[in-house]
Amino acid sequence: MEVGQLQRRLVDYTKSLLTEGILDDQFSQLQKLQDESDPGFLVEVVSLFFEDSEKLLNDITGALDQQSVDFKTVDGYVHQLKGSSASVGALRLKNACVAFRSFCEEQSLEGCLRSLQEVKQEYYNVKNKVETLFKMEKQIVAAGGSVPKTE
Amino acid sequence: MGLKMQQGHHHSVAVRLNEQMGTKRGYTFIQANRAWLPKFLLLWIMVMAFLSTMIYNGMDADNKVRRKDVLGSMCDQRARMLQDQFSVSVNHVHALAILVSTFHYYKNPSAIDQETFAEYTARTAFERPLLSGVAYAQRVVNSERGNFERKHGWTIKTMEREPSSVRDEYAPVIFSQESLSYLESLDMMSGEEDRENILRARATGKAVLTSPFRLLGSHHLGVVLTFPVYKSKLSLSPTVQERVEATAGYVGGAFDVESLVENLLGQLAGNQAFLVNVYDVTNSSDPLIMYGHQYQDGDMSLSHESKLDFGDPFRKHQMICRYHQKAPMSWTALTTAFLFFVIGLLVGYILYGAGIHIVKVEDDFHEMEELKVRAEAADVAKSQFLATVSHEIRTPMNGILGMLALLLDTELSSTQRDYAQTAQACGKALIALINEVLDRAKIEAGKLELEAVPFDLRSILDDVLSLFSEKSRHKGIELAVFVSDKVPEIVMGDPGRFRQIITNLVGNSVKFTERGHIFVKVHQAENMKAMVNGKAETCMNGGSDGGLFLSGGRQFKTLSGCEAADERNSWDTFKHLIADEEFHSDASRKMTTNEASEHVMLMVCVEDTGIGIPLCAQDRVFTPFMQADSSTSRHYGGTGIGLSISKCLVELMGGQINFISRPQVGSTFSFTAVFERCRKNLHGDMKKPSSEDLPSSFRGLKAIVVDEKPVRAAITRYHLKRLGIVVEVASNIKNTIAMCGKNGSLTSRNFQPDLILVEKDSWMSGEEGGLNVHLLDWKQSANMFQLPKMILLATNISDAEFDNAKSAGFADTVIMKPLRASMVAACLQQVLGIGKKRQQGKDISNGSFLQSLLFGKKILVVDDNRVNRRVAAGALKKFGADVECAESGKAALALLQLPHNFDACFMDIQMPEMDGFEATRRIRLMETNANELVNGGATDEGIIGKREWHVPILAMTADVIHATYDECLKCGMDGYVSKPFEEENLYQAVAKFFKSKPMRNL
Secondary structure, eight states, rough: OOOOHHHHHHHHHHHHHHHHTOHHHHHHHHHOOTTTTTHHHHHHHHHHHHHHOOOOOHHHHHHHHSSSOOOHHHHHHHHHHHHHHHTTTTTHHHHHHHHHHHHHHHTTTHHHHHHHHHHHHHHHHHHHHHHHHHHHHHHHHHTOOOOOOOO | HHHHHHHHHHHHHHHHHHHHHHHOOOHHHHHHTTGGHHHHHHHHHHHHHHHHHHHHHHHHHHHHHHHHHHHHHHHHHHHHHEEEEEHHHHHHHHHHHHIIIIIIISSSSSSSHHHHHHHHHHHTTTOOOOOEEEEEEEEEEEGHHHHHHHHHOOOOOOOTBOOOOSSSOOOOEEOOOGGGGGGGGGGGGGGHHHHHHHHHHHHHOOOOOOOOEOOOTOOOOEEEEEEEEEEOHHHHSSOOOHHHHEEEEEEEEOOOHHHHHHHHHHHHGGGGGGEHHHHHHHHSTTTTEEEEOOOOOOOOTTTEEEEEOOOOOTOOEEEEEEEOOOOOOOHHHHHHHHHHHHHHHHHHHHHHHHHHHHHHHHHHHHHHHHHHHHHHHHHHHHHHHHHHHHHHHHHHHHHHHHHHHHHSSSOHHHHHHHHHHHHHHHHHHHHHHHHHHOOOHHHEEEEEOOEEEEEEEHHHHHOOOOOOOHHHHTTOOOOEEEETTSSSEEEEEEEHHHHHHHHHHHHHHHOOOOOSSSEEEEEEEHHHHHHHHHHHHHOOOOOOOGGGOTTSSSSSSSSSOOOOSOOOGSHHHHHHHHHHHHHHHHHHHGGGGGSSSSEEEEEEEEEEEEOOOGGGGGTTTTSTTOOOOHHHHHHHHOOOOOHHHHHHHHHHHHOOEEEEETTTEEEEEEEEEEEEEOGGOOOOOOOOOOSSSOTTTTTOOOEEEEOOHHHHHHHHHHHHTTTTTTTEEEESHHHHHHOOOOOOOOOSSSSSSSOOOOOOOOHHHSSSSHHHHHHHHHHHHHHHHHHOOOEEEEEEEOHHHHHHHTTTTTSSEESSSOOOOHHHHHHHHHHOOOOOOOOOOOOHHHHHHHHHHHOOOEEEEOSSSSHHHHHHHHHHHHHEEEEEESSSHHHHHHHSSSOOOSSEEEESSOSSSSOHHHHHHHHHHHHHHHHHHHEEESSSSSHHOOOOOOOEEEEEOOTTTTTOHHHHTTOOEEEEEEEOOOOOOOHHHHHHHHHHOHHOOO
16 A cells, blocks of 8 residues: 555544544644654553553452452552553543442442443453554554654 | 542532531530520529518518517507506505595594495496495404394395304495495305405405406406405504404405406507407416407417506416407518519510520521531532533543644535634634633632732733734724833733733723723822822813814713723823823832832723623623623623633732723723732843843834824823833824924924824824925924934724825834834834844743753652553653653652652652652651751751752642642642643643742753
8 A cells, every 4th residue: 555545544543533532632642752762652651551451451350250349449440540541542441431430439330340341342442443553553664654643 | 530529529528517517516505505494494483483482471571570569569558558547446446445444443433334335436436437336344253243243233144145154254245335235244255255355455455356257247257356444553564463453344346357458448449450368367377367258269370468467466467469360461472472473484484585596596507507518518519510520521622623623624615614613613712611610610619829920011911912903903993001100010920810811801892892992001009099189180270181182072081082981091180190100200219118018009900982881780790600681692702701700810819800881981990909029139030931022222212102192192102111212292293393393403402203103093183295294394494314204003094094194204114003012113123124133032832941941850750550650751751851760659759768869750649558648748758857967967068068858749630620739738749730741731830840949950
């Protein structure tokens, strides 16, 4: 594929992610932070985020499987997840976490389990999308182009 | 997160509520003892009843004593009278006895016989009213009985009227009063009583009495009185034997005691009330009744005894008096006591009622207070909610706006573009609104704090004017600003908020004004008073230039000639202000010490000639979301929150805002604000990129302003003066020329202008083209080196007019209003060709500014979340900072062990184990200890080498509103930044902080 076409596709894709609310301005900020001095910054942050999130999701799942659920612990995990998703700009994941935390506060196991499913779904969604994004960027770089800056 | 915040907030509200309840529940005594009230009442009633009884008893006892006294005195009186009467009778009997002895025994033959005696006694009976009768019995010895019986012709009989048996001695009655004639020949010695009486009488020689008995005739109770009659005269102190031998006979009389007492009592008042008994108490164990009833009735409880002495020492008598009836109930005592009780009862009930009422009122009060606290809490909660929601809305709105901007960049049909632009405009309006709501909420929640930085007020006003210049020009309204010379150049305050107020007021004015002018005036509040004082004076001599404006119908001496709501800004007063300033300008410079007061109160007026505010709406102008009426918002748009925010801000600045408005005439909003004076040495630090320096290259130039409206001329002069230009004002072109001197002679009086600024109106209204002639004239006659530059001032100018002006001689330039010093300067530079010094470094954006601030700084980022840490580090690194990370409060503590070389620390607040607050507290403790150690150890040389350890710590938090800035400050933090980092926010936090620590920066 032509580099120009690829670049346009990337720009469109990024915009669509922003419009759908999967990512927000924070992600763009992170993209801006990435420059010559720190080329791998975004990838590093995002992979950190994925690692952390998967661990946290496991922890949450484990905690909710317990005989007596300690909602405080769960809330702590979700808070962590919310913090990191806010940092990378995963808006919908963040919002799901907010909802999750309200269930934790209500101590509603049913709501928590439902929220967990939702959070997982959002997580895999954003992971998928961002990985696609990176793949496209790689393609562009491989095709000899440069990743276009948004805005 | 929003929910979490809300929860936390509720908690804090609840806690506050409890605290308030705790402190405000200052129970009064009554409130505290409310349960005791009925018992108090009961006790009171009992006390009252007791007291009433006491009173009753007291009064009753008094009564009884009086009654007893009365009884006693009555009784004694009766006894005395009885005794007196008795003794009178006894004396008479005595006299009778003497009579008998004198005439019966000493005369021989006897001068008395029965007949004589009866007659005598009958005739003297009035002297013995108590005696039913008297009789004389002769002593007859048994040996003489025969002789005696024979002599009298009858035998001696006993009381039973039988011939007497033989005895030693007899005492037969020989004389008797008629009433006692049945006694004749009866032997008195035969009756037991009489015998005893006779024996006792002759032994003592005194009158003796028998005990009471029923009298033979009347069946009344009576006593018999017996007196001895002696034959011979006795010696002075005869013995009993002598008395017995000398005894010749006995005079006796019967006392009818009953009728005696009856008569006596009948003579005395109050007889009915008393019951009188007379007793013979010779035998004290068995008193014999002499008068009264044996069985006792009447009031037994009270009696009085009086002794009676009837002259017989052997017999004892007494009188006992009683009341007939029992003591009557003492009605006065009873009523008094009862009334007292009733009054006491009423008082008690009133007190009780009052107590109950107090308790109720206090209960209500507490309830109200509680409700008030709740309402306030709800209000705060509302503000917080508003703030949170606004905050949450801002994020997606930014997305929408961004998208719209992107959309507008793409190729769109004109309709689509129109839609998109409309959407964007709406979005921007919404964001502006949300920001305002956020502001208001912040103010209400007490979260808004004013900065105190030095700023140039004039340049801020210029900036605001430039914001609205386009609009005002478009509408053709005059927009002008005037700052009094007395207002300090630099003041300390919050420029952003000050600008916000001015922008709001001017914005409103621009919105609602279609013609005329908008005039912003700033002066020191103290001047205002002087001005008002001077007003009367001005009015008196202000008539001289009054005729100037009467040409075009109604004209007012305001900026544009339109009428303004508040006349204070009209030329009459305004002139005075300027004159006042000029007068004081020299003096004030000398009086710099006077200006040393820390604060300066400024008064800002924004006057417009717009539609004004309807009278009915004037009192809710400052209420949020209130516009004059709903049609206003439809017509002009806007939410009406601006003024309420302005009001809050003005109040925060220690001032007041108010307005004068007349519908269809205009409004004048004026507010005061207190700023701190800026010390001179701080000026150097102030130069912020926002304030443009005015070029100083115009100093000393001279200019003439041609303007027929003095207010407008004064404003032009103000702007020129700021550039250092000396200004004269002429009302029209003729005067200008006159001022310059016809022949341009350089006398000191004449003014040699470098510039002539002509107001468009003056030029238009003046003789068209006349200027040209004058100019030519001038050119020729004046031997000047350089002609003054001609400059036209205009609010709006059409192309035709512009050409016209050019041809008329204004070749140089036209300055479009509103005037701003910097813009005027730029125009003049262009006209005069004075080279402008390149202003440098003014276009540095926040980003690069941040870079300059943060470059090379060593910064510690503390966050337990890896991702957050990495992002924060990345962001800070981008600005050239040297970032180190710590994943917990403990790790941060370890890294910040003194000495360290960190310049700042960004600290997450919510962390497990040790949160940001706790970590900060410990760091500060550590630093304090170290500082004390250093300061304590190094006394002399320490002053130079002294270094206060204080690493700046900024909190990182996701919820800026809720971050409780106070909490951050309390534990020793220096500020906070939102998370994820926003450039603007980061800039503000960092800039504020590094500025205040310039030494560490370098």
